[in-house]
Amino acid sequence: MDLKGKTAFVTGAAGGIGRASALAFGRAGADVAILDVNAAGLDETAGILRENGAQAESLVADISDYNAVERAVAATIARFGRIDCAHNNAGVIVAPQHFSETSVDAFRRVMDVNLFGVLYCMKAQLPHMEAAGGGVIVNTASVSGFLTQHGNGPYVTSKHAVIGLTRAAALDYGPRNIRINAVCPGFVETPLTAKFFEGNPAGRQQILDQHAIGRICQPEDIANVVVWLCSDQSSYLLGSCVVADGGFSLV
Numbered sequence: 070m071d072l073k074g075k076t077a078f079v080t081g082a083a084g085g086i087g088r089a090s091a092l093a094f095g096r097a098g099a100d101v102a103i104l105d106v107n108a109a110g111l112d113e114t115a116g117i118l119r120e121n122g123a124q125a126e127s128l129v130a131d132i133s134d135y136n137a138v139e140r141a142v143a144a145t146i147a148r149f150g151r152i153d154c155a156h157n158n159a160g161v162i163v164a165p166q167h168f169s170e171t172s173v174d175a176f177r178r179v180m181d182v183n184l185f186g187v188l189y190c191m192k193a194q195l196p197h198m199e200a201a202g203g204g205v206i207v208n209t210a211s212v213s214g215f216l217t218q219h220g221n222g223p224y225v226t227s228k229h230a231v232i233g234l235t236r237a238a239a240l241d242y243g244p245r246n247i248r249i250n251a252v253c254p255g256f257v258e259t260p261l262t263a264k265f266f267e268g269n270p271a272g273r274q275q276i277l278d279q280h281a282i283g284r285i286c287q288p289e290d291i292a293n294v295v296v297w298l299c300s301d302q303s304s305y306l307l308g309s310c311v312v313a314d315g316g317f318s319l320v
């Protein structure tokens with residue numbers, strides 16, 4: 070996939086899926102703006118990008134703060150002049166809890182990051198894409214955007230909403246040459262899910278058994294889908310929610 074001359078904007082790029090996606094955009098030839106609340110992790114990602122010959126702009130910001138997102142997007146435009154591809158990916162999860170025990174504040178925090186964070190990024194990115202005559206956005210949803218799990222109410226609600234947001238925005242912006250899609254991972258081995266794996270071979274095996282493909286998803290598996298969704302190879306996908314879960318949601 071050739072994205073030379075393009076600029077990509079990736080949130081949650083200090084680790085996990087976001088870092089893999091930022092590095093994949095760099096390998097495809099794009100300049101990459103990377104955003105996260107974790108400055109140290111962002112530095113590491115920027116270092117790897119530069120070692121690999123890509124241009125990187127680090128943006129320390131919280132996506133649940135609209136003004137901070139606007140500043141980050143403005144800094145990207147100031148540095149690279151454009152945003153062609155955006156991967157709105159940063160997200161959080163809360164410890165499993167029955168619905169009745171989940172505080173309104175905990176619920177709101179998950180919605181603030183996972184839903185409003187994605188909305189704020191799109192609101193800030195879209196005018197620049199429109200002005201440039203087009204662009205592509207990929208939002209990270211999840212299989213939790215169409216399935217549900219016990220004790221995961223806030224996350225499931227937020228990811229269902231990300232799919233709704235993606236589809237609604239795709240309808241509005243398709244005629245303006247802006248393709249908006251979502252990627253829906255199942256279970257990916259990242260810092261977010263480390264607690265299920267580390268020092269827990271039985272837990273790892275249990276997760277493995279839920280994947281017909283016979284291995285657990287790595288961040289690069291999702292990053293490849295994201296870069297493909299941002300390339301002309303996926304030119305007819307609009308408002309699609311691409312499930313990349315190794316068969317996790319088949320049973």
Ligand SMILES: NC(=O)c1ccc[n+]([C@@H]2O[C@H](COP(=O)([O-])OP(=O)(O)OC[C@H]3O[C@@H](n4cnc5c(N)ncnc54)[C@H](O)[C@@H]3O)[C@@H](O)[C@H]2O)c1
Pocket residue numbers: 080081082083084085086087104105106107110130131132133158159160161182186209210211212253254255256257258259260261262
């Ligand atoms: N790992 C999985 O199994 C899995 C499955 C489906 C979907 N997802 C989704 O993929 C996305 C990335 O998850 P991951 O597994 O790479 O997680 P991760 O925890 O490894 O990475 C998430 C990154 O987002 C950053 N972040 C969190 N809140 C932020 C905020 N308010 N502002 C800016 N940055 C913030 C974190 O610092 C972190 O670097 C999330 O949206 C997650 O819900 C993950």
